[in-house]
Amino acid sequence: MSHTVSIEQIVQKTSDLPTIPAAAIKVMRETQSSKASAATVARILVTDQALSAKVLRLANSAFYGLSRKITDLGEAVVVLGMKSVKNLALVAGTYPWMQRPLTGYCLGPEEMWRHAFGTAVASQLVARATRKALEDVAFTAGLLHDLGKVALSVWLENKMGAILLYAGREGISYDEAERRVLGYDHCQVGYHLATNWNLPEEICACNLFHHKPSNATEFQELVDCVHVGDYICSSMGYGLGGDGLLYRFDEESLVRLNIKPEDIEALTDEFVSQYEEYESLFKELAA
Amino acid sequence: MERQFLTDYLHWCHEIFRVWTKSRPSEFSGEKRFNTLESNERGLLDMSNPSQILVGAATIRVSNGQTTMICPGIGSSIGLVAMDEVAGVTGTVHMMLPKVLNKSSLDKPGRYVSTGIAELVRQMQEQGALASRLVIAYVGGAEVFTFGAERNQQFNIGTRNVAAVSDQLHSLELRTLAADLGGNNGRTLIVESASGEVRVRTTNGGERTLCILKRTQLEAA
Numbered sequence: 160m161s162h163t164v165s166i167e168q169i170v171q172k173t174s175d176l177p178t179i180p181a182a183a184i185k186v187m188r189e190t191q192s193s194k195a196s197a198a199t200v201a202r203i204l205v206t207d208q209a210l211s212a213k214v215l216r217l218a219n220s221a222f223y224g225l226s227r228k229i230t231d232l233g234e235a236v237v238v239l240g241m242k243s244v245k246n247l248a249l250v251a252g253t254y255p256w257m258q259r260p261l262t263g264y265c266l267g268p269e270e271m272w273r274h275a276f277g278t279a280v281a282s283q284l285v286a287r288a289t290r291k292a293l294e295d296v297a298f299t300a301g302l303l304h305d306l307g308k309v310a311l312s313v314w315l316e317n318k319m320g321a322i323l324l325y326a327g328r329e330g331i332s333y334d335e336a337e338r339r340v341l342g343y344d345h346c347q348v349g350y351h352l353a354t355n356w357n358l359p360e361e362i363c364a365c366n367l368f369h370h371k372p373s374n375a376t377e378f379q380e381l382v383d384c385v386h387v388g389d390y391i392c393s394s395m396g397y398g399l400g401g402d403g404l405l406y407r408f409d410e411e412s413l414v415r416l417n418i419k420p421e422d423i424e425a426l427t428d429e430f431v432s433q434y435e436e437y438e439s440l441f442k443e444l445a446a
Numbered sequence: 447m448e449r450q451f452l453t454d455y456l457h458w459c460h461e462i463f464r465v466w467t468k469s470r471p472s473e474f475s476g477e478k479r480f481n482t483l484e485s486n487e488r489g490l491l492d493m494s495n496p497s498q499i500l501v502g503a504a505t506i507r508v509s510n511g512q513t514t515m516i517c518p519g520i521g522s523s524i525g526l527v528a529m530d531e532v533a534g535v536t537g538t539v540h541m542m543l544p545k546v547l548n549k550s551s552l553d554k555p556g557r558y559v560s561t562g563i564a565e566l567v568r569q570m571q572e573q574g575a576l577a578s579r580l581v582i583a584y585v586g587g588a589e590v591f592t593f594g595a596e597r598n599q600q601f602n603i604g605t606r607n608v609a610a611v612s613d614q615l616h617s618l619e620l621r622t623l624a625a626d627l628g629g630n631n632g633r634t635l636i637v638e639s640a641s642g643e644v645r646v647r648t649t650n651g652g653e654r655t656l657c658i659l660k661r662t663q664l665e666a667a
Contacts, residue, residue, distance in 0.1 A: 265649060323650050332591055390590060394603050395503070395542055396521030399632030401650040404521060404604075407591040413601065420601035425547050427603060431504065431557065 166343050166351045169310055176310055177256035179356060182207035183248040187299060190245040191359065200241050201233040204248075213251050213444050214244055222440050242295035247444065249302055250276065254445035256309065263315030264308050265401030271309070273438075274398025275302050280437060281430045282388030288426060289416045291380040300365040300381055301388050303358070307349030307366060308400075311337075319401045326405060333405040334370045346370055372412045383412040391427050397434070501525070501538045501635075504557035508537040508569045509639060517635040522604035524559065524611055525635035526584035527644055528566060528620070529659040530575035536639040537575075539566045543603065544610035559610035563618060577620065581659045583644045584611060585626040585633050604628065624657035 170176070185203045189195050204211045211232055218235035219228055229235050236244050257272040266274075282301030286292040315322075326336035337344035349366035361378040365385045368375040372386040390408050393399060413420060501507045501517035509515070515538045517525040523542045529535070545560040546552060555561035567577050587608035600606075608627050615622055624644070626633070632649035642660025647653040 320650070394522035394588070394590070396519035396523055396632055399519065399521050399649050403629075403631040403649050404588050404590045405630040408601075410592060410601075423601040424543060424603065424606070428543055428547050428551065428557075431542055432551070435504075 164314065166348050169314060169348055170351050170355055176352070177253070179249070179358075180207055180210065180252040182210050183252035184356070184358070186245050186248045188359070190241045191296070195241055197233055197236040197241060200236050200244060204232055204236070204244070210248055210251060214239070214247060217243075217247055217440075217444050220440065220444070245295060246279075246298050246302075247441070249299055250279075250441050251445045253302065254442070261308060261312040261400070263312030263319060265319055266308075266312075266398065270398040270400065271305070272398070272442075274392060274400075275305060276438065276441065277392035277395070277397035277430075277434055278302070278304055278385065278389050280388075280434050281391040281426075282385045284426060284430055284433060285384040285387045285391075285416065285418075286381075288422075289380075289384070289418060291416050292384045293381075296361060297381060297384045297388070300362055300385050303353065303362055304365050304369045304385050304389060305345065305349060306352045307345030307347065310348050310352050311341075311345050323401060323405075332370070332407045333402040344370075370406055372409050372415075380415060383416050386412045387416065387418070387423075387426075391423070391430050395427065395431060395434075499538075501540050503540055504542055504554055506537065506539045506556040506562065506566050506569060508535065508566070508573060510535045510573050512640040515635075515637040515639070517637075520586040520633040520635060521588050522586065522602075522607060524584055524586040524607050525633070526563065526566070526582060526611065527635065527637045527659070528570060528575075528580045528582050529637075529639070529642060530570065530579045531581070531642065531660045532579055533574040533576065534639075535570050535573045535575040536637060537566045537570045538635070538637060539563065541607070541611075544606045559607060559614055563611070563614045563620070567618065567620070577618070580620055581661075582615060582620050582622045583624045583657050583659060584622070585635050585646050585656065587611075587627040588629055588631055588633070590630070623659060626656055 182203055186200055189200055189203060204214055214232065214235050215229065218238050219225065223238065225238065229238060254272060257275050258269045260266060260268045261271050279298045279301035283294045283298040286294045286297035322336050322340055325340060326333055334344040334346060346367050346369060350363050353363040353366045361381055364375055364378045365382050368382045369385045369389055372379065372382045375382040386409060393404055497513050499507050499509060499513050499515045501515055503519060507515060513536065515527065515536065517538055517540050520540065523540060525538065525540050527536065527538045539556050539562045541559045541562040542557050544558065546558045551557060555565040567580065571577065587604040589602055589604040626646045634647040636645040636647065642658045644656045644659060645653060646656045
């Protein structure tokens with residue numbers, strides 16, 4: 160097996176690794192700054208023509224139902240709100256590579272995107288319900304939580320069956336099987352990738368700890384939101400790969416978020432409604 | 447040292463897996479898995495083929511023709527098929543949650559076990575089926591590993607969905623022929639109405655015939 164390949168080598172040597180457009184990352188950083196304004200976000204967007212067009216399309220979409228056509232980017236940012244613009248920028252920036260099949264995880268076309276977008280919607284919902292994290296940050300963290308799978312997939316082609324057999328024989332979770340077999344799991348690879356991309360620390364932390372939220376030393380409540388969001392999305396079958404639900408659910412997350420176990424059902428119900436509402440809209444704009 | 451052992455062990459597993467799958471080409475095969483994954487989108491779900499019916503999340507589909515019903519993306523949710531062989535009516539529902547929690551969701555009966563099965567039966571009856579003749583098969587209810595402070599299974603949607611289906615089938619006095627439940631895998635339910643064959647494919651690559659819903663086909667076999 161390819162355990163001799165280090166995480167750094169995976170991140171450095173995988174030639175077709177995806178990237179997030181610079182403008183999308185700048186918008187993400189700007190919106191998290193206390194000095195953010197619609198004008199500065201619009202100035203960043205203007206540097207990326209494709210992204211600008213998508214923001215204008217969203218502002219003029221039936222979803223917002225405005226009576227007049229918006230042609231000015233600054234006005235579009237005001238109408239949509241900076242956080243919606245950031246979410247759209249990230250979805251649009253990641254869709255081109257997230258919609259590809261990840262054969263190393265037995266994910267068909269669009270399956271990775273469905274899981275990432277679904278986890279984003281669910282994490283945002285958990286953050287809103289618990290008020291333990293900023294909603295838009297939870298959306299971003301959910302969207303980007305499985306970066307490691309994207310990087311690892313090409314190295315794992317045709318090997319997943321063996322890792323699954325090992326996990327089944329030992330009675331362990333899939334991420335634990337990855338660690339024992341490869342020496343690292345997709346969470347660690349995702350953390351390295353996120354760090355390499357210079358993504359915000361909280362996004363890096365969610366990559367690293369989303370299957371082990373109790374181990375998080377910083378941003379733990381945000382990690383909890385993503386952990387629960389990931390569970391809700393996966394249990395509904397959105398973008399399930401060969402690893403399926405072969406992960407541990409840490410109930411300490413529910414305790415920290417003050418969610419009663421019986422409330423998960425209501426959250427999941429709301430998630431299904433929201434996912435149905437948003438998926439086609441975002442996908443159409445992102446494609 | 448330990449890493450070397452694991453590498454050898456994995457290589458050994460991989461070899462066994464390879465030889466085993468080679469001898470069973472129609473089942474659990476790594477290469478087959480990727481092909482079938484692609485075919486999930488491109489071949490299996492060929493939407494230009496009018497005889498194929500996609501049963502998406504929270505939907506109910508009923509047909510009195512010769513069709514292949516495909517219900518993908520079943521995690522903790524439940525894919526359930528019912529067939530009336532005499533009337534030639536087949537119906538499938540993909541239910542996500544045990545019961546309706548919000549009145550605003552009453553217009554989505556297929557989403558819930560508490561409303562989905564009864565609505566499926568009603569729609570099948572409209573096409574000439576009789577509840578007393580229906581034969582049922584269902585799959586899903588996958589679960590995650592759990593650990594933590596309370597070890598409370600109440601949040602586990604898969605377990606709760608399976609219990610709800612069992613209750614509903616009992617109260618509606620419907621006959622169940624087969625079920626494939628629990629575990630950690632996602633599933634796809636495939637129903638051939640002509641033969642009554644029900645197949646279940648797991649996201650880790652296996653595919654098997656769960657049952658034959660048509661008695662005549664079963665007797666012929």
